[in-house]
Amino acid sequence: MAPDPKTHRALACLLQDIRNEPPAGANLQVLDDWSHRRVSTAALDAKIPAERINGRWYYRQADRQRIAEILGVLPKPRIGRPVRRAVPSNEAAAAA
Template sequence: MGSPDRIPLSQLPRELRSAADILDREGKALQGVKYRTLYGAVLDGMIPAEQHGGRWYVQREDLPKIAQALGASGPATRGRPVREAA
């Protein structure tokens, strides 16, 4: 059995649906996200993931980052977004 902190990519859509506490109202749009979308985001480097034994895994602690990468604003934050230097 895998680590409880590690989520198989195939289970991520279910985890995002049940993670209402980390997603605001805009994040509810992620409830319909499909595995293929997530897989593409992993390959594009938008979602942090690791491959073990041919399967992709994400860390539970990365759920807010994943939600943001997929278009949810996540919990409200104060201040302006920080831009990375070019």
């Protein structure tokens, strides 16, 4: 089964794809810490969503945002309830 080029991209192109079309809010300096071998190892260890088709690794275009979060290019979304912060006393006095 051959990968569909409309939905899949070669994992070897992942770092270059992120550099060429960075997601909004991306920190591209983090990519300097990643090599093709490290990305391939992450795919092999199932740390990033990737598929092996006919002996080559591919990632889905739809997973690009999630992969950028895993690589550290984008901040990971916060999960859970928002933290309530106490209002400092000087602001509380000014509001009253």
